[in-house]
Amino acid sequence: MRDLKVSVVVPARNAAAWLGECLESIGSQHPHEMIVIDGCSTDDTVKIARSLGAVVISDEGNGLPAARMLGARTAQSDVIALIDADVVLPPGSLERLLEEFETGGYDGLQFGLASESDGPGYWGEALAWHHNHSRVRTWFGVCATLMRRDVLLSVGFDDNFRSGEDIELRIRLEEAGYRIGVSDSTLVRHRFGDTFDDAKDQWVQDGAGMARTIRKHPARAGWLVALPLLASVRGAGMSLVRAPRFLPYWAGFLVYNYRSMLGEIVRPGNRPLSLGGNAAWLTAARVAPMVTGFLFWALAALVMPPEQIGLGSAVVSAALLTVQLGMMGIGTATLTLLPAEEDSGRRLIATSLFMVAAFTLFAAGILAVVTFSTGSGVGQAWDDPLVTLLFFATALLAASAYQLDHVGVAQERADRTLVRSIAQSLVQLAFLAAALAAGFHDLSVIVGAVAVGALASVLTGMRQLRRAGVAPDWRQGLRRGKPLKLLRPGLPNHVLMLADRAPGYLLPLIVAATLGATSTAAWYIVWMMASAVFFVPQSAGFTLQTAMAGTRLRPGLVASALRISLLLTLIAGGILLLAGPLLLRFLGTEYASAAVLLPVLVPALLLSCLTQVYFGLCRARGRLIESTVVAMLAAVIVIAPAATVAQQFGLTGVSVLWAAAQAVAAAIATWRLFVLTRTSPAAATGDSPAAARPRPT
Template identity: 80%
Template sequence: MSDLKVSVVVPARNAAAWLRECLESIRSQHPHEMIVVDGCSTDDTAAIARECGATVISDEGRGLPAARMLGARTATGEVVALIDADVVLPPDSLRRLLDEFESGGYDGLQFGLASEADGPGYWGAALAWHHNHSRVRGWFGVSATLMRRDVLLSVGFDDEFRSGEDVELRIRLEQAGYRLGVSDSVVVRHRFDDTFDYARDQWLQDGAGMARTVRKHPGRAGWMAMLPLLATVRGVGLSLFKAPRFLPYWMGFFLYNYRAMFGEILRPAHKPISVGGNAAWLAAARIAPMVTGFLFWALAALVLPPEQIGLGSAVVSAALLTVQLGMLGVGPATLTLLPTETDGGRRLVATSLLTVATSSLFGAGLLVVVTRWLGTGVGEAWNDPVVTVLFLATALLAASAYQLDHVGVAQQRADRTLVRSLVQSLVQLAFLAAGFAVGIRDLSVVVGAVAAGALASVLVGFRQLARAKVSPDWRHGLRPGPALKLLKPGLPNHALMLADRAPGYVLPLIVASTLGPSSTAAWYIVWMMASAVFFVPQSAGFTLQTALAGTRARPGLVASALRASLVLTLVAGLILVVAGPLLLSFLGPQYASAWVLLPVLVPALLLSCVTQVYYGLCRAQGRLFEATVVATLAAVLVVAPAAAVAVNYGLTGVSVLWAVAQATASVIAARRLVTLTRVKPAATAGEIPSAARHQPT
C-alpha cells in the first residue's frame, strides 16, 4: 500500500443534489484531507460539505480552473485528487488508483469513467451514451484524477479558461514531458443531469473551450476545429447501428459546439497573434475544410450522375480560376499597406474588396461569353440561366472571401480565416444536402451550394470586421487612385502566383472539353485529393520565405526546409496512395478506376517540394521575375499540349504530363537553389517590400 498522502479537492457550485453522495464515497476511503472549494453557491453546497467533514473554502466565483488551483495550494498531501461533484467513487477505488499511480510512475492518472444519466429522460441518457462510446473516454482529463501536487502547482490551470481548461492543461503537461494516463481497471461513476439545458451547457462549454485552446495553441487549430465534426460523423454512424434514438442528440451537439466555438473566436482578441500563430491558423484554415470538401463531393457523386459531377466540377474550377485571375495581386498588397493605414484600414478594405469583386465578376462574365461561344466543355453549363447566375455570384463572393483572408493576415488575426473556412465548407455541405432532400438533383444545386458557402464566409467576415471596429468605409468606393495604390505593388507577385496555380484550375476545363463530364468528375475528385497533399510543399515554401526574407540565405536552412517538405509530403503521399483507392471505390466504379492516377501524381508532388522551396527563396530574395519565368515554363508545359494528350492518352496522359512539367521545373529549381544559396540576395525594383513578402498568401 502506498505511503503517499492524498488530498481530495472537490470544486462545487450549486451542487447540493449530488455533493453528499460524492463526499460520502470519498470519506469512506479515508483520504489525508478533503477540501471543497465553493464557487459562491446559492444552495446548501457549503453546509453539506461541512456536514461530511470537508474543509470548505471559497474561490469567490472565479471559475473552475481557479477553484482547482486554490484547492491544490491549500492541500498538504503529496498527491492531489481532483474529484468533481458529479463523480461517485466505488469502495477502495482511491487506494487502488493510488497504487497504479505510484507503480506506473505517473504524474497524472485519471480514473476510468462509467457515465450514467441521473434520471430516466432522454438527454442524460444521450450524454452518457456519447461519453461511454466516445474516444474521449480514453483521453486524460481532470474530472476524477490523481496528480502530483508539485506538478499541478508548477504547470497549473490557466485562469483565463472558463471551460476546456482540462484539454489545455493536458497539452502543456504533454509538452513538458510528464507521464499521464487513464486507468482501465479502476472505474468510477460519472453522472449527467437529465435535462436539455444541461446538455446544451455541456456543448457550449466544450465549443468555447476548444476555441480558447486553439487561440492559445494555434498549432492544434486544425485538429481541434474539426473535432466536433469528426465526433458527429462517428457518433451518427454508431447511432445508426446501435442506438438510432440518439440521432437527434448529434444535431444539437454539432450546432451548439460550433456556435460556441465561432462565437468565442469571433470575439475580438486583446492583442494580435504572433507571426508563427498566424501561419498556423492559415495552415489550419486550408487543411480543416478538406474533410467537408471531400464529403461534399462524395455526397454529390453518390446522388448525381458522373456527367453532372464532371460539369459541376468544371464550373467550380472556372469560378476559382476567375478568382485567381481577378485578385490582381491585391491580397499581397494589402499585407503591405493595411498596417500603415491611420483609420485601421477601413477605406483600404473597402477599396480592396470592391476591386477584387469587380475584377473577378468581369472575368467570370468574359469566361461565360467565350466558353459559350466555343459551345463544348464548361460552355454547356450556360444553357441553364440559373447556373450562369450562380456561377457569376460564386466568382464575386469567392473573390471577396479570399480577400478577407488577406485582410485577416494583415491585421494579425488569421484565426478569423479558419472560422470563415469552416463556416463556408459547412454551409456548402448543408446546402447540398438540403437541396437533395427537397428533390433538387441537377447542376444548379452544386453551384448554388458553393455560392451559398462563399456568401456565408463573406457575411461572417463582415461581422468580424464590425466587431473589431474596422468595418469597410464603402463611401471610399472604387476610386482609381486607391485602386492603383493597391495594384502597383501587387501585380508583380500576382504573376508568380498565377503561373504556379493556374494549371490546377485550367486542367479540369481542358479535360471537360476533350474527354467529357464523366472523365472530368473522376479527374476533379483525384485532383482534389492530390491538392490536399500539395499544400505541404507550398507551406514549406512559405515558411522558408518567412525565415529568409531580409537576411542572407543559408544553405543549412534551405536544406532543412527541403528535407522537412520531402518527408512530410512523402508521408502524406503514401497515405494518399493507400487510402485513395478505398475512398474512390466508395464513390462507385466510375471513380474507382481513377486510382491509377495516384501513383503518377504523388511522385510529382514530391518533385514539387524542390520547386516550392525555390519559389520561397526567390520571394525572400526579391527574385520574383526569375521564379515567374520558371513557373510559367512549367505551366506552358502542362497547358499547351494538355488537350492533345487528353484526347490520345486520357487522364493517365494528363497526369504524366503534369508530372513531367513538375520534373522539369524541379530540375531548374534544384540547380538555382545551389546557386542562390551561395550569393547575396538582390532586390528587384518594383517588388513588394519585405514586410509583405514575409506573409504567406
C-alpha cells in the same frame, strides 16, 4: 491518524445536494487541508463547506478551470488532490492513491472511477453504465486526481475552456513529458444525476469541450471529431448484447455531442487560433469543398448529358480563373496589413472587397469578350443571356468569398473559413438537387448553383464579421491611398501564384475549345479528383513557408517537409488510383474511359511535391523571381502546345503534357533545393530580411 501531506481542492457551484457526503469522505482521511472554491453558489454550498471545516474561497464566477487553479495557488502542500463535488472517497483510498502516486513517480494520477446514478432514473443509470463500460474510464482526467502542485501551476488549465479542460490539459502534460496515469486498484464513487437534463448537459459539455480541444490542438486531437460516432457504434453494439434498454441513450449521446460540437465550431467566440490550428483549419476548408464538389458534379452527371456537364465545367473554370486574375495580390497583402490596422481592419476589409470585386468583374468581362469572339468552347455559353449573367455573378461572389478567406486567416480565425466552405458546398449541392428534381436540366442550373453557393459563403462571412465586431466600414473603404497600400506588397506574390495555378484553370477551357464538351466533362471530373490530391503538396509548401518565415534555415526542415509531402501524397494518390476508376464507372461509360488518365496524373502529383516545397522555400526566403520563372516555364510547357496535343492525342496527350511539365519543374526544383539548402543562410535568404516581406497566401 496522521495528516496526509495533501491539499484537497473541491470546486463547487450549487452542489449542496452532494457536497456534504463528498467532504465528509475526504475529511475522515485527514488531509492537510480542504479548500472549497465556490462558484457563486445560490444554495447552501458555502454553509455546508464551512460547517465541515473547509476553507471557502470564491472564484468570482470565472469557471471551473479558474477555480481549480485558484485552489492550487492557495494550497500549501506539494501534492494537490482535485476532487469534484460528485465524488465520494472510500475509507483509506486517499492514502492508498498517494502511496501509488509516490511509488510510481507520477506527476498526475487519477483515481479509478466507479460510476453510479444518484437516483433511480433511467438517464443516471445510462450515464453510469456508459462510463463503467467505455474506454473513457482509462483516460486521465481531473475529477478525482492527485497532482504535483508545481506541475499544475506550471502547465495550468486553459481558462478559455469551460468544459473539456481535462482532455486539453492531458495533451499538454503528455507533450511536456510528465508522467500521468489512472489507477486500476484504488477506486472512488463517481455520481451522476438521474434526469434527462443531467445527461443532456453531460453530452453538450463533452461536445463543446472536444471542439475547443480540436481547434487548439488539431494535430493531436483531430481524431476526436470521430469519437462520438465511434463511441455510439461501440456502445450501441454492447447495449444490444448486454443492456438493450440503453439504446435510446446512445441516440441522444450522438445527436447532442455533434450538435454541441458543431455549435462550438460555428460560434467559438473571437479568440485567435494558434499558427498550427490556423493552418489545419485552412487545410480542412480547402479539402471539404472538394468532397462535396465531387458529389455536385456526380449528381449533375447522372442526370444531365455530358455536353452540358462539359460546358458547365468550362464556365465554372472560367469564373474561377477570373477570380485568380482579379485578386491582384490583394489577399496576400491582407495577410500582412490587416493585423496592424488601428480599427481592427474594418476599412481595409471594405477596401479589399471593393477592389477584388472591381478587378474580377473587369477580368470576367475581358474573358467573356475574348471567348465569345472565338465562338467555340466556353464561348458557346454566352449565347444564353442568363448563363452570361450567372457567370458574372459567380465570378463576383466567388472572388468576395475568397477574399473573406484571406481576412479570416489574417485574423487567425481560419476555422471561420471552414464554416463558410461548408455552407457554400451544402447550399450549392441542395440548389442543384432541387433544380434537377424540379425538371430543370439546362446549363444555367449548374452555373446558378455555384453562384448561389458562393452567395451563401459571402453572407455567412459578413455575419461572422458583424458578430466579431469588425464589420466592413464601407463608407471609409475607398479612402485615398488604401488601394495602393494593398497592391504594392501583393503583386509580386500574385505573379507566382498565377503562374503556378494557371494550367489548372486553363486546361479545361482549352479541352472544351479543342475536343468538345463531352471530353471536357470527363477531363474535369478526373482533374477535380487529381486537384484534391494536389492540395497535399501545396499544403506542405505553405507549411514550410510558415515554419521558415523570418527565421534562419534550420537543418533538416526542408527534408522533413519533403518526406511528409511525399508520404501523404503517395497515400492520397494510391487511394485515388484504387477508388477513382470505380467512381468514374459509377458515373457512366462516358466517364469510365477517362480512368486511364489517373496512372499518368498520380506520378506527376508526386513530382509536384518537390516543386511545391521549393516554392515554399522561395516564398519564405524572398526568392520570388526565380520561383516565378520556374512556375512560368512549367505553365508554358503545358499551355503552349495543349491545343495541338489535345487534337492529336486526346485527353491522354494532355495528361502526359502536364506530367512532363511537372517533371521539368521538379528537376529544376531538386537542383535549386540542393543548392539553397547547402549555401549559407545569407545566400539562401536573399538580400532583404524575410520579416519585411509580405506573406503569400
